Amino acid sequence: MENYIVSARKYRPSIFSSVVGQQSITVTLKNAIKNNHLAHAYLFCGPRGVGKTSCARIFAKTINCSNISSDFEACDTCESCVAFNENRSYNIHELDAASNNSVEDIRSLIDQVRIPPQIGSYSIYIIDEVHMLSASAFNAFLKTLEEPPAHAIFVLATTEKHKILPTILSRCQIFDFNRIKVEDSVKHLKEIAEKESVVIEEEGLNVIAQKADGAMRDALSIFDQIVSFSGKEISFESVIQNLNVLDYDYYFKMVDAFLDGKVSDVLLMLNEILEKGFDGHHFVAGLSAHIRDVLVGKDPATVQLLEVSDSVKQKYIEQSKKCPLDFLYEALKILNQCDIGFKASQNQRLLIELSLIQLSQIIELKKKGLELNLNKKKIQKIIVDGEAIGTVVKPVVTHNSNVQTIQTVNDTGGVYNGNKEKSNGVGVASKSNFASSVSIKQALNSGISRTNIASKPKDKKAVSTIESIVTGSEPITQEKLEAKLKEYIIVKGKSDRIRLAITVNKPKIVGDDCVVLMVSNPLQEDDVVSVKNEVRNYLRKELNNSDIQIETEIIQIKTAKRMYTDSDRFNYLCEKNPALGLLKQKFSLDFE
Structure with missing residues (x-):
C-alpha cells in the first residue's frame, strides 16, 4: 500500500511561479537574484499558511542553483537542487525557534555559521517562528545577524511581527505576506482537483476557500477532508454538510421573507437552522455578511468585492435589485446591535427572533410612513409673499375698507379668522427664548418692558398666522412706525430676543416705502430676517401701505x-x- 501524502505537502510550491497569491514578493526576490542584490537577512511575516516558509526554501534553493533558468527559477537538475529536493543539502539549515529558543541554541547556530558551504555559494539559515526566541537569545543573535560571514544569509519567518525586537527588525529586509484571495485559492484548488481526478462544484470550492480564511494550507487540508468524506465526486451540498456551513439559500430566502413582511416564515426558518445545530451567533454574523454582500452587489462598481462564484454573484445582483437602500442600511444596523448584545443576553434566541421581526417590519413601516406623508401633502397651504400662513379650510373674503381677510386652520385643526379669535383647536406656540447680546440700557430705551408682555393673557400668544392683503398707499411717519413696531411685539407675543432686535434701535425710513430696521450685531440681524415677512405684512396692514419693504442694517459702533x-x-x-x-x-x- 502506497503511503498517502496530504495535499498541503504533496503540492507544496517548489519554484517561485507556483507560489499562490504572493506575486509582488516573488518578483522582488527574483529581481534580487537577477541583479545580485542579496541582503544578509530577510524577515517573512504574515498569517499562517500563506507561503512564508515555502518562499524561504525556494529562495534558498534558487540562489545556490548552478544552472539557473532564464526566468531565474531553480533548474531542479543540478547537484544542489537535487540535494535540496532529497532533504540532504548541507547548505540549507532550518531551525524551529519554537523549541530552540534559548541562548545556548543561538550560540550553537553562531558556531555553525562560520562553516562555509560545501556546494554552492551560500549557506542559508531559515529560522521559523522566530518570535518565540527569548529576549536573551535575540540579544545574543544581534551581532551575527548584523555582520554575518559573506556566505551566510538568514531568512526569518514569523506570524507575529510585533513580538520581535525593533533591533532585529532594523537589520532585516521585511516582506509582508498577504492573505490569499478567495479567487486565487479557488483557482489553485481547481488545478489540484484536476490532478487528483476529483470532480467538485465551483460553489463548493468557494466555500472551502472562505472557510480557510486566506490560508492555502488550511484550504488544502479541508479539501482532503471533503474528498475523504464524499469521494471523487463532490457536490455543494456535501461540502456544506461536512463543514457545517449554512447554505446561501437560507439567507436568500430569509431576505425575500423580510421584503414580503412574512414574520412567521422567518421564525420557522430560524427554528430549522437552529435544529440543524448551527450556532445562533454564527447565524447572525452570516446574515450580516449576506446583507453586506447584497449592498455591495447593488452598485456595479462594487460587485467585484463579492468573493463568491459567478452563479452566486448573479443571485446577489438579482436580490439587490429588490432591496431598497434604506432597507439594507437599517437591516445592517439592527443586526449589528444584535451581534453586540448577543453574549450579554439572557435569552439569546429571543434576541435573534426580535431582531428578525424588526427586519420583517422595515418595509411595512416604510409604506405606512409614505402613506402618512401623502395624506399630509394633500393639505395645501396658503403662501402670502413667500410665507406659509396656514392651512386652507375655506376662504372667506370680507370687504372692510381696503383689507381682505382669509379664514384659515392651523395644524391641529383650530380655525382662525380675521379678528384673531380661535375655535376648535389649539393656537400656535411661540418660539423658544434666547438671551440677546444687547445692554440693559438699550433694553430700557426700547420703551417696552418685559412685564408688559408677561402680563398678556395666555390666549393672546395663540394668535393666528392670518395676514392681510392691502391695497392702500398711505405715507409712513417715524412716530407711527415706532408705535406699530412696539405694538407688533405685543400683539404677536414675540420673545425678548425678537423684541430687542426690532425695537432697541430706532428704525429709519428710506424713500417713501422702505423701512430699515437698525440692529446691533449679526445675531440680531438673523432674528429680524426670521420674522421679516411677518413684520412687513403687519406694517402694511396697520399703516395701510401695500408698498412697504423691510431691510436691515448693522450699526457700526466705534469702541x-x-x-x-x-x-x-x-x-x-x-x-x-x-x-x-x-x-x-x-x-x-x-x-x-
Missing part, C-alpha cells in the same frame, strides 16, 4: 481700544506725550 497690559497703557501715554518714550529709552527704564 475705544482696551488696554490690558502695562505696555498698552504706556504706548497710549506715548501717543499723548512722545517725550515719555524718549525718557524710557534714554534711561533704559522698565515697567517694574
Whole structure:
C-alpha cells in the first residue's frame, strides 16, 4: 500500500511561479537574484499558511542553483537542487525557534555559521517562528545577524511581527505576506482537483476557500477532508454538510421573507437552522455578511468585492435589485446591535427572533410612513409673499375698507379668522427664548418692558398666522412706525430676543416705502430676517401701505481700544506725550 501524502505537502510550491497569491514578493526576490542584490537577512511575516516558509526554501534553493533558468527559477537538475529536493543539502539549515529558543541554541547556530558551504555559494539559515526566541537569545543573535560571514544569509519567518525586537527588525529586509484571495485559492484548488481526478462544484470550492480564511494550507487540508468524506465526486451540498456551513439559500430566502413582511416564515426558518445545530451567533454574523454582500452587489462598481462564484454573484445582483437602500442600511444596523448584545443576553434566541421581526417590519413601516406623508401633502397651504400662513379650510373674503381677510386652520385643526379669535383647536406656540447680546440700557430705551408682555393673557400668544392683503398707499411717519413696531411685539407675543432686535434701535425710513430696521450685531440681524415677512405684512396692514419693504442694517459702533497690559497703557501715554518714550529709552527704564 502506497503511503498517502496530504495535499498541503504533496503540492507544496517548489519554484517561485507556483507560489499562490504572493506575486509582488516573488518578483522582488527574483529581481534580487537577477541583479545580485542579496541582503544578509530577510524577515517573512504574515498569517499562517500563506507561503512564508515555502518562499524561504525556494529562495534558498534558487540562489545556490548552478544552472539557473532564464526566468531565474531553480533548474531542479543540478547537484544542489537535487540535494535540496532529497532533504540532504548541507547548505540549507532550518531551525524551529519554537523549541530552540534559548541562548545556548543561538550560540550553537553562531558556531555553525562560520562553516562555509560545501556546494554552492551560500549557506542559508531559515529560522521559523522566530518570535518565540527569548529576549536573551535575540540579544545574543544581534551581532551575527548584523555582520554575518559573506556566505551566510538568514531568512526569518514569523506570524507575529510585533513580538520581535525593533533591533532585529532594523537589520532585516521585511516582506509582508498577504492573505490569499478567495479567487486565487479557488483557482489553485481547481488545478489540484484536476490532478487528483476529483470532480467538485465551483460553489463548493468557494466555500472551502472562505472557510480557510486566506490560508492555502488550511484550504488544502479541508479539501482532503471533503474528498475523504464524499469521494471523487463532490457536490455543494456535501461540502456544506461536512463543514457545517449554512447554505446561501437560507439567507436568500430569509431576505425575500423580510421584503414580503412574512414574520412567521422567518421564525420557522430560524427554528430549522437552529435544529440543524448551527450556532445562533454564527447565524447572525452570516446574515450580516449576506446583507453586506447584497449592498455591495447593488452598485456595479462594487460587485467585484463579492468573493463568491459567478452563479452566486448573479443571485446577489438579482436580490439587490429588490432591496431598497434604506432597507439594507437599517437591516445592517439592527443586526449589528444584535451581534453586540448577543453574549450579554439572557435569552439569546429571543434576541435573534426580535431582531428578525424588526427586519420583517422595515418595509411595512416604510409604506405606512409614505402613506402618512401623502395624506399630509394633500393639505395645501396658503403662501402670502413667500410665507406659509396656514392651512386652507375655506376662504372667506370680507370687504372692510381696503383689507381682505382669509379664514384659515392651523395644524391641529383650530380655525382662525380675521379678528384673531380661535375655535376648535389649539393656537400656535411661540418660539423658544434666547438671551440677546444687547445692554440693559438699550433694553430700557426700547420703551417696552418685559412685564408688559408677561402680563398678556395666555390666549393672546395663540394668535393666528392670518395676514392681510392691502391695497392702500398711505405715507409712513417715524412716530407711527415706532408705535406699530412696539405694538407688533405685543400683539404677536414675540420673545425678548425678537423684541430687542426690532425695537432697541430706532428704525429709519428710506424713500417713501422702505423701512430699515437698525440692529446691533449679526445675531440680531438673523432674528429680524426670521420674522421679516411677518413684520412687513403687519406694517402694511396697520399703516395701510401695500408698498412697504423691510431691510436691515448693522450699526457700526466705534469702541475705544482696551488696554490690558502695562505696555498698552504706556504706548497710549506715548501717543499723548512722545517725550515719555524718549525718557524710557534714554534711561533704559522698565515697567517694574
